[in-house]
Amino acid sequence: MCKITTKLLVACTFLGMMSCSSVNKVNADFTPTDYVNPFIGASTSVGAAGVYHGLGKTFPGATTPYGMVQVSPNTITGGDNGSGYSDEHKTIEGFAFTQMSGVGWFGDLGNFLVMPTTGELHKIAGKEDNSIQGYRSAYDKATEFAKAGYYSVELTDYNIKVESSATPHCGILRFTFPSNEQSRIQVDLARRVGGTSTSQYIKVIDDYTIQGWMKCTPDGGGWGNGEGKADYTVYFYAQFNKPLNNYGFWSADIPDDWVRKRDEVVSVPYLTRVSESPVIRDKKELEGKHLGFFTEFPTKEGDDVELxxxxxFVDMEGAANNFKQEIASKSFEQVRQEANALWNRELSRIRISGGTEDEKIVFYTSLYHTMIDPRIYTDVDGRYVGGDKKVHESDGKFIKRTIFSGWDVFRSQFPLQTIINPRLVSDELNSLITMADQSGREYYERWEFLNSYSGCMLGNPALSVLADAYLKGIRTYDVEKAYQYAVNTSHKFGNDMLGYSPEPLSISHTLEYAYTDWCVAQLAKALGKEDDAKSFYEKGQAYHNVFDKEKEWFRPRNADGTWVAWSEDARIKEWYGCIEANAYQQGWFVPHDVPGMVGLMGGRDKVIADLTNFFNKTPSNMLWNEYFNHANEPVHFVPFLFNQLDVPWYTQKWTRYTCEKAYANKVEGIVGNEDVGQMSAWYILAASGIHPSCPGNTRMEITSPVFSKIEFRLDPNYYYGKTFTVIAHNNSANNIYIQKALLNGKEYNKCYLDFTDIVSGGTLELYMGDQPNMNWGV
Structure with missing residues (x-):
């Protein structure tokens, strides 16, 4: 019988983490959280990136693995904000309890913004340049500290130390105040990254407790500045450890015809209107369009006040129950220690040896970043808001999850999870299936955010995740319904009408749809649906229809069949038939039919020469560029093409190069948007020496590991192997080329594995050298 402590029961039940048996096998002396630096990627800076997309856009605050709550500092409300925090900003406007991680579009969440202050009450954050005064504060960068599950900083304007930690559904802040007769904690209920909540409610329950909600609609900006159709309500139950003897509200009267989105809510007229709102002290509850709450008290030097x-996301009762179940009786230190323990258990799914200290930090921080989303959307009692906006109760078979950045994460993030966390993959598929079912739409969303069909990006990435999971044995969902919704999705968004997708974005649309139609073909074949398999396989050949044989490359087409004008620089012109890419980058995306692609492009030798040119022209800083632009997803499979062209030493060379140049132990350590785990997952797999080249089949490419030993712990509920280990003998920064290989002690001369080789357990040994062995793997 499995023995498990009460505090770990919540983790196993609601995080969908490890099986009980595997939890107990974590070695106490192995603490991967020592190698997590949450500041890696925590910048939106366009200047540092040299391009409009900025850098990693991660947040440094406290959370738990896949937790609903993230208690993090926020430095910006408007602008291109992503996570609400960017390292180059010199002030903090508050500490919010929900955040997005690494998103490239205009961000959302950042709800329930808390700020400790002293002296005069300000109702707005103000401007960082101090042109408009507010409650924001400068902070001492030298005091800013973050670990997995913990964050702290000193606010210099108020001389207040702030610390945060979290449980899966709750957060905690501890403020250490100076001596002051007018100390304060204030909460901006309207605040939201990239806009505002459009209505709020708050009620004082007793001398220590408040509860309420914040409704967020597209009218308030947020996800995609409203274009992402985010429509959710955040409910809260908050308790102070200091009595509410002197509290009040502010309520701004916002005219009905005012726009309340990303730029408007930080405009001078809007800030002026909020700053002039009256203070209300004679009420216990309030509802309005722009509410704030504060409680004041005297403090002595070193007084700690906790919130x-x-x-x-269900209701106020859910927030109160989450509070009572997870955090009500716990001290700050207990919450911090338990958060750290949850992270150590989760990060222990992979164990590494070798590499430098910085490389270990990059590895475990990358793994950490892959474990933020898709996050829990279910309350502790199993209730969640479904695709019909109604409350549903889980049947216990899966945890409802949210934030599926499909166009990004089908490439590396979900293939990684098929190895280390198949339960998570199952949860996500069940979440997408139930959303399609409950909403009545009966097709899959490509970028799901809190049940919204946001329409962000393109393609049908859920079909890739579904086919990849099914072929790898992850089948804990309604397979027939899942398949039907896949077919529906392909018919709704695809190349059916013309055999290709016309402008705009003709190349990207056509190639992405062709790939996911091939994925449906694989699923149909596995299910014995031969006619469907044949039909979808043929649809997977649609990439031929946007290849111009005269120009010898992919070229966008109009709806009437004509080609879009070509120019000398057509291949490297961004947005020429492509999204966030050029035709040179997107054109390699035919992962499901490399031989067919090579035939169109003029044969193996020509393709190898063109690929070599593609990589050789890439700048050494790996920032956004016209060639191998690792800062964005379309090229993420490209290094592995060399394996399939029988020159695997080039795959080894360029993946090691990318691991070295595109990732680093610093704030600017991710060359592009983190994209909800995708950038980090690519590193985890490539640095481990294995990576897929085409999710939807079971081939895993072998490449050059960064570390001398990588051990994957396998889930016994899904796979009969216990561990899969990659050992790189004589590995170093110079010895990047594979000389020979052994699989389970036997000579192995293929540059790829089958997925069953991994999940059956065993050992892949690679012998490394400083020169290519052109006889291995071909």
């Missing part, structure tokens, strides 16, 4: 908050 604990339960969050729910």
């Amino acid at each position: 604990k908050v339960g969050i729910s």
Whole structure:
């Protein structure tokens, strides 16, 4: 019988983490959290990136693995904000309890913004340049500290130390105040990254407790500045450890015809209107368009004041129950220690040896970043808001999850999870299936955010995740319904009408749809649906229809069949038939039919020469560029093409080069947007020496590991192997080329594995050298 402590029961039940048996096998002396630096990627800076997309856009605050709550500092509300935090900003406007991680579009969440202050009450954050005064504060960068599950900083304007930690559904803030007769904690209920909540409610329950909600609609900006159709309500139950003897509200009267989005809510007229709102002290509850709350008290030097908050997306009862179940009786230190323990258990799914200290930090921080989303959307009692906006109760078979950045994460993030966390993959598929079912739409969303069909990016990435999971044995969902919704999705968004997708974005659309139609073909074949398999396989050949044989490359077409004008620089012109890419980058995306692609492009030798040119022209800093632009997803499979062209030493060379140049132990350590785990997952797999080249089949490419030993712990509920280990003998920064290989002690001369080789357990040994062995793997 499995023995498990009460505090770990919540982790196993609601995080969908490890099986009980595997939890107990974590070695106490192995603490991967020592190698997590949450500041890696925590910048939106366009200047540092040299391009409009900025850098990693991660957040440094406290969270738990796949937790609903993230208690993090926020430095910006408007602008291109992503996570609400960017390292180059010199002030903090508050500490919010929900954040997005690494998104490239205009961000959302950042709800329940808390700020400790002293002296005069300000109702707005103000401007960083101090042109408009507010409650924001400068902070001492030298005091800013973050670990997995913990964050702290000193606010210099108020001389207040702030610390945060979290449980899966709750967060905690601890403020260490100076001596002051007018100390304060204030909460901006309207605030939201990239806009505002459009209505709020708050009620004082007793001398220590408040509860309420914040409704966020597209009218308030947020996800995609409203274009992402985010429509959700955040419920809270918050308890102070200091009595509410002197509290109040502010309520701004916002005219009905005012726009309340990303730029408007930080405009001078809007800030002026909020700053002039009256202070209300004679009420216990209030509803309005722009509310704030504060509680004031005298403090002595070193006084600690704590605020604990339960969050729910279901209702106020859910927030209160989450609070009572997870955090009500716990001290700050207990919450911090338990968060750290949850991270150590989760990060222990992979264990590494070798590499430098910085490389270990990059590895475990990358793994950490892959474990933020898709996050829990279910309350502790199993209730969640479904695709019909109604409350549903889980049947216990899966945890409802949210934030599926499909166009990004089908490439590396979900293939990684098929190895180390198949339960998570199952949860996500069940979440997408139930959303399609409950909403009545009966097709899959490509970028899901809190049940919204946001329409962000393109393609049908859920079909890739579904086919990849099914072929790898992850089948804990309604397979027939899942398949039907896949077919529906392909018919709704695809190349059916013309055999290709016309402008705009003709190349990207056509190639992405062709790939996912091939994925449906693989699923149909596995299910014995031969006619469907044949039909979808043929649809997977649609990439031929946007290849111009005269120009010898992919070229966008109009709806009437004509080609879009070509120019000398057509291949490297961004947005020429492509999204966030050029035709040179997107054109390699035919992962499901490399021989067919090579035939169109003029044969193996010509393709190898063109690929070599593609990589050789890439700048050494790996920032956004016209060639191998690792800062964005379309090229993420490209290094592995060399394996399939029988020159695997080039795959080894360029993946090691990318691991070295595109990732680093610093704030600017991710060359592009983190994209909800995708950039980090690519590193985890490539640095481990294995990576897929085409999710939807079971081939895993072998490449050059960064580390001398990588051990994957396998889930016994899905796979009969216990561990899969990659050992790189004589590995170093110079010895990047594979000389020979052994699989389970036997000579192995293929540059790829089958997925069953991994999940059956065993050992892949690679012998490394400083020169290519052109006889291995071909």
